[in-house]
Amino acid sequence: MERVQELPLVVRDLTVAYQKRPVLKEVSLSLPEGRLIGVVGPNGAGKSTMIKAILGMIPRISGDVQIYGQPVDRVRRTVGYVPQRASVDWDFPTDVLDVVMMGRYGHLGLIRRPGARERTAAMEALERVGMAEFAHRQISQLSGGQQQRVFLARALAQDARIYFMDEPFAGVDAATEKAIVSLLSGLKASGRTVVVVHHDLQTVREYFDWLVLLNVRVLAAGPVEQVFTPENLARTYGGRLGNLALLAGAMPQQLRSLGGD
Amino acid sequence: MDANTQWVMSGTALLGMAAGVVGVLALLRRRALMGDVLAHAALPGIAAAFLLTGSKTPGPLLTGAAVAGVLGTGAMAAITRYSRLKQDAAMSLVLTVFFGLGIMLLNVVQRMPGGNQSGLDKFLFGQAAAIVPRDVRVIMVLAGALCLLVLVFYKEFKLLAFDQEFGAGLGLPMGRLDLLLNLGLVLAVVTGLESVGVVLMAALLTTPALAARYWTDRLSRMLPLAGLFGALSGVAGTLLSQVGPRMPTGPLIVLAATLLFVVSLLAAPHRGLAARLVRMARTRAQVRRERLLEALYDLSEEAASAGLPADVTVADLERRRGLSPRWVGPLLERMVRTGVVERVRAAAERQEAWRLTGHGLAEAYQVARRERLHLVYLMHQAEIGAPFGPEVHPQLEPLLRLHGLEPVLGRGQPGEGVG
Numbered sequence: 001m002e003r004v005q006e007l008p009l010v011v012r013d014l015t016v017a018y019q020k021r022p023v024l025k026e027v028s029l030s031l032p033e034g035r036l037i038g039v040v041g042p043n044g045a046g047k048s049t050m051i052k053a054i055l056g057m058i059p060r061i062s063g064d065v066q067i068y069g070q071p072v073d074r075v076r077r078t079v080g081y082v083p084q085r086a087s088v089d090w091d092f093p094t095d096v097l098d099v100v101m102m103g104r105y106g107h108l109g110l111i112r113r114p115g116a117r118e119r120t121a122a123m124e125a126l127e128r129v130g131m132a133e134f135a136h137r138q139i140s141q142l143s144g145g146q147q148q149r150v151f152l153a154r155a156l157a158q159d160a161r162i163y164f165m166d167e168p169f170a171g172v173d174a175a176t177e178k179a180i181v182s183l184l185s186g187l188k189a190s191g192r193t194v195v196v197v198h199h200d201l202q203t204v205r206e207y208f209d210w211l212v213l214l215n216v217r218v219l220a221a222g223p224v225e226q227v228f229t230p231e232n233l234a235r236t237y238g239g240r241l242g243n244l245a246l247l248a249g250a251m252p253q254q255l256r257s258l259g260g261d
Numbered sequence: 262m263d264a265n266t267q268w269v270m271s272g273t274a275l276l277g278m279a280a281g282v283v284g285v286l287a288l289l290r291r292r293a294l295m296g297d298v299l300a301h302a303a304l305p306g307i308a309a310a311f312l313l314t315g316s317k318t319p320g321p322l323l324t325g326a327a328v329a330g331v332l333g334t335g336a337m338a339a340i341t342r343y344s345r346l347k348q349d350a351a352m353s354l355v356l357t358v359f360f361g362l363g364i365m366l367l368n369v370v371q372r373m374p375g376g377n378q379s380g381l382d383k384f385l386f387g388q389a390a391a392i393v394p395r396d397v398r399v400i401m402v403l404a405g406a407l408c409l410l411v412l413v414f415y416k417e418f419k420l421l422a423f424d425q426e427f428g429a430g431l432g433l434p435m436g437r438l439d440l441l442l443n444l445g446l447v448l449a450v451v452t453g454l455e456s457v458g459v460v461l462m463a464a465l466l467t468t469p470a471l472a473a474r475y476w477t478d479r480l481s482r483m484l485p486l487a488g489l490f491g492a493l494s495g496v497a498g499t500l501l502s503q504v505g506p507r508m509p510t511g512p513l514i515v516l517a518a519t520l521l522f523v524v525s526l527l528a529a530p531h532r533g534l535a536a537r538l539v540r541m542a543r544t545r546a547q548v549r550r551e552r553l554l555e556a557l558y559d560l561s562e563e564a565a566s567a568g569l570p571a572d573v574t575v576a577d578l579e580r581r582r583g584l585s586p587r588w589v590g591p592l593l594e595r596m597v598r599t600g601v602v603e604r605v606r607a608a609a610e611r612q613e614a615w616r617l618t619g620h621g622l623a624e625a626y627q628v629a630r631r632e633r634l635h636l637v638y639l640m641h642q643a644e645i646g647a648p649f650g651p652e653v654h655p656q657l658e659p660l661l662r663l664h665g666l667e668p669v670l671g672r673g674q675p676g677e678g679v680g
Binding site for chain 2: 019052055056057073076077079080081083087088089092093094095099102103105106108110111112113114138140154158173174175177178
């Protein structure tokens, strides 16, 4: 057994194209265990695409993905996925508990129905995101932040070793943001690896200890304190930000103040 | 009721039930139009089966229909996958091309010697009256198979309809389940072709499902409910067709289903139109009352702090708070009757003025306090990090004082804590 095979995620030369146009090129990554890993980059940089390609939800042109040394399809149960919440119809006729129990479907396999054990696991997951009292709420009655927490609870119920979350912080209220942050540190404390697509550079240092900077290619990956530099950000965001000079200039100061907390 | 009608009725009821149940899943998967496509796509299959076998029995014809339906599904999948066309374009393409082909083949059949008597044109609009015991047995088997399919794969189909991607992430074979559901749709369509016809079959798949959605927020109840509505439509349509001679059963079944839908749309609790109107009216009345109380409180508090009498005119309420006199006037009159405000005369302008009673002030204090707490909550949401409610009030109290927003007038009045 090579040492590298025990890593939660190893990606080699991953390339993905939509209609001939590559949206992800030659992505190679080795992510360490037990970290909170942020993936940042400009809009259209392929962040969500990378996660979906890693999980085999969209076809890849080339590339090899190993999760704990295995192809994804053999370790599905240990891989949790939190999609963007806009991806489903929230007027679907079901309640919160039912959605969270879907996290157990992989363990149940085909045909077997969820029972008391699944119910308990789902309730525990709901408690961890502070949504236990909403268990029997129809899902159309939830706010955006509550929807996000339901999705997180569903992933928790799955009890995975590595989680992939697609923009969980997008458009959520302060209460949900707090809940997600404490959830992430809880996951880290229990040794899970969490990969989070993120859009807000201001909070990177606060939330993550590892970082992947992505713009079609991986421009930098490593511990936040080494990777989150104005030079790397300039390379990642390129000409896309009009006020790049301002951002790069302001960043070190901001980093110092954040780091000093 | 004669024996024949009983057979027809049991056939259409079973068909309605199966189509209703499968239709729920199609609808929730946003494939409501899929049934329509499959039904139209079945026509060339029926004609081709007749041309190949020369048989008019349901066995070969429905097999032909099923094969054509499956081909239609495959064509749609291929179009969306290998071209830039989206699902809706692929659907309309498959529907029209297959249906056109079907009509053409029907013409070929008609021109054949003895083809006039083939009766294939009954598949266009259906001919439920022609249902014989043998057909009912076929329908029973198909309907039973469909209900069993949904029962066995209930959990999987729910996941497929709600969040296919997540299901794929769990390692469940979502592609194959999708295929299975499409196959179920083909089966349902085939079941109904003889009695309802290709043109109207889609209505039987969607309408009972749509109606059921109005009565429940749970899939586990929506499925049997749609089945029940479908069965009721089948029975009602069959009975209605007995009223006059040569009344077409298929269209009447569809009309009965539509009637059920309209009733659901209007009268269902919670989601129905009537219930929603009532709810909106109630909310509006409550919001108006609270806005008025808050405005009365704020203006009285201001006047009191300036040492003036706490009298408020309708003109003040309009000018300072933007409250329309159209509803403020009548609402104030009602509040006089319930003892919340009293009518006073403003000395200066001889204009009608109003004042909160002791009881009214206590209530207005509660409203104003809650509104101000909410205002402060919105300013400090990030620090509090919990949803607004009585639990966070203790955290907000000091902030209220900090911003100088604490309501003073009427604090500690009898009646505080009510409301």
